[in-house]
Amino acid sequence: MTTTPSAATVDGPASPTSQARARLRPVSLGDVRITSGLWHERGEANRLASIPNGLQRLHEAGNLRNLDIAAGLAQGEAEGPVFADSDVYKWLEAAAWEYARTGDEKLLADQLSVTETVARAQAEDGYIDSVVQIRENGQRYRDRPHGHEHYVAGHLLQAAVAQVRCTGRRDLLEVAIRLADHLVATFGPHAPADVDGHPVVEMALVELFRETGTQAYLDLAQYFVETRGHGVMASYGREPTYFSDRVPVREATTVEGHAVRAVYLAAGAADVATETGDAELLSALATQYASMERGKQYITGGLGARWDGEAFGDPFELPTDHGYAETCAAIGGVQWAWRMLLATGEARYADQIERMLFNGFLAGVSLSGTEYFYVNPLQLRVDAHAESERSPANGRRGWFACACCPPNIMRMFSSLSAHVATTTDDGVQIHQYANGSIAAGGLRLDVETAYPWDGRVEVTVREAPSTPVELAFRIPAWAGGATLDGEPVEAGDYARISRTFGEGDRLVLDLPMQPRLTQADERVDAVRGCVTIERGPLVYALEQSDQAGDAPVDDLRIVPGAVFEVEHRPDLLGGVSVVRTTGRSASPPPSAAPSPYPAVDTTSPNGRTASGGDVTLVAIPYYAWANRGPQPMRVWIPTA
Known part of the structure; x- marks a missing residue:
């Protein structure tokens, strides 16, 4: 008979073994309870709206039908990207952590129903990837750079660990063990050198080792970390930078390429270093993290400067309106920082987690919990045109054709208390x-x-x-x-x-909470001469509907040395503190034309009207923007 664990005894997403070289030990998921305030409110939106809606969206998008087809329960063609199963597994992980917090029996029944289908879809030798099984006629590992088969496997392993820790049920764990055994038999020192184009399996294998004690899983994770950076992707005719495969992990001095891939790899490498006591590898990761923080990270904690390749750019290449800062990258950044915090005990990593959670991560989901941003720029210009589904000029979206971010957000919220x-x-x-x-x-x-x-x-x-x-x-x-x-x-x-x-x-x-102006680094060309408003852990932004008069946000300037006024507005955007200060408009406002972006709220936080070029700037927390429809916004403000 399976016994459901008490929430107070549930290990969180990263739980080093007693032999690991970790300075800090995580607290069990249920031993930290967040009972009110911002994180509680957002967690409730995740529980009541995001997770139930997510399951419905996975049905509608065909992700779950793919598994039905692979299981022989339905017929048809595969839908969605080759990694479609991974979104199901992230949802399963979120459901598991949420069940540990709430004991919601409906949530347990839903995850066990999905788990049953997953188990039926698994091949006899342990392999499972429904899109490959259907669309590729079973031709496995045909496209290592873009096939994502290890990426999908990694998310299944993570979901399985969460499920057994939170429910005591081994249903998905048995699937994961068979899959991991298949990976051990297929890849490693006994086979030609090979890695997946999208890291995450490294983190997952280490956590499965921590849960089961099977040394082979840690060994394979270590092999994947050590093999990357030796030209594997080049052997497939691919440029290696995108895949973090240009420089060996322990020799790299910075992060590069696809941002989510890079931080997932670093997080997995940190797990390996912690469990093996590899001080050299951990030191290399600390160097890479410092380089990222110093010149490749937005003030919001956002990671990834380029739409092209969803990638890190060069040092200090941090455009505002064209910044990518994928929501998944912020989540991966938290995962890496958390592992570095456990390994080193250094406060700077906890500072990083705070910055990324409150800004780069939280901006990725609406206050309602049912609409999302894939991309999180620091500016949306007047009359911005949406050239793709992911463009913030569209406003927040209910789902995406590539829906990696929404279920990733769900699992982050559900396991948030483990990071306190x-x-x-x-x-x-x-x-x-x-x-x-x-x-x-x-x-x-x-x-x-x-x-x-x-x-x-x-x-x-x-x-x-x-x-x-x-x-x-x-x-x-x-x-x-x-x-x-x-x-x-x-x-x-x-x-x-x-x-x-x-x-x-x-x-x-x-902790002193007076607003502060942060000067842009002169090496960041896009914002040279600009400042941003911060208060406590929050980065602030100017959004059009909060500004009086007709002056476009693009034209607003801040007056150096201006006095700040703070007002908490429980009636605005779920309850926020707004910051007012003195500014000017760079161009005279039109005398007759109405603003194309009227405030949705009938009670604007700014009751003052622009007079000539003088204005009162009203800033809201960056995370809350675009909850009143898409409209111009900027984080970095030129000085008057």
Whole structure:
């Protein structure tokens, strides 16, 4: 008889073994509860809207029918891209993490129904990829650069690990083990050198090793990491940069090529380094991450500067209106940063997770949870023309022909609580701030905060061991002037308190939340001479419907040294804090023509009217833009 695990004992998406060289240990999924505030509200939209709607969309798009056909339950031709199965597996993973949080029996029944079909579609030798099985007449591994067969397999393995951890059911795990055994028999040192064009199987094999203890899975993951960068793609007649195959992973000094591929590979390599104790590989990954953060990452945390190849560009090549910043890349960036945080314990990776989650990731889904952005630029010009389905000029979309992002968002939300805190032998580290509770390291803590709208974080001890224990608070690098229990603490590191705590003890962290202007790096040509508004962890943007008068957002300028005014608007965009400041219009507003972008809300956050060239700029959090229809927006603002 299968026993459903308690949520408090469920390991999250990355759970290093006890032998791994990890400085920090994840906290079980159910030991962190987010009970109110921004992340709770967005998580509820994911549970109530995104996940149910996602299953319906997978039916409508043909992803699930492909598996039915491969299973012999239906007839017809395969629909969608060659990696269509992967979207089903990401949905299954999201459903598993969500079930662990809520115990929703309908959600369990839905995932087990889909799992049954997957199991029936699997070939006798363990192979499964429904599109290849149908469309390619069973010709496996025919196109390694673009076939995505290992990519699809990786997402199945990740879903299987999530399902067994969250439900106790081995149904999908047995499918995953047969598939992984097939990969071990087919690839590795005993076969010609080969890798998949789209990494993710590396992360997945390591996690399957962690779940099952089968050494062969870790060995194959290590083989795939070490084999990339030795011209495999060139042997297929492909240019290797796109596939992160130009330079061996342990020799690379930066990230390049397709952004999602690159960060998925790096995350898998970090898993391998952690489990094998490979300090050289981990050091190389730290160098690559620093290079990405320094010159290949948008201020929103977005990754990928080029539409061409969905790729990283050259250093400081970060266009705003043509920036790609795929939502999946932000998710992959969080996955890489989380693994680097576990391996090193360095606060900068937790800072990175915060930036990517609140900005690059959160912008990818609507407030309703049912519409998405594939691409997340930092500017949409007046009269922008949508040249493709993915263009933000279309507004948010309910689904995509290539629907990798929506179910990826779902699984990120469902497992979000796993990224809040960690433990060491010394105590507990809090990395992300949200209203709720944490139970770890012998401590049970209540966390009360209105973060990210307010910087006050109150932690009350409800249970504690009778011996000294350390409680560490991340102080974001932007939080100069922060205090803990009234004492100054250093930004960009952890503030640590070690003592014997008693029930009812209260600690108060105050993070300064005054808006700040961030100057663009002079090497970024697209925004030289511009600034952006940040407040706390949030990057802000000017959206057309919030600006008074008829001045287009394209023409707005900010006055250096202007005073900021902050107002929390619970009635606007699900509840946001808006920032007002002084600006000017670069061109006189038309005297009679009405604005082509009237505010949808009848109560505009800006009650002031433009007078000549003087305007009041009103900024909203970047993540909330385009929830009132597509309209001009910009993050970087030229100075007046």
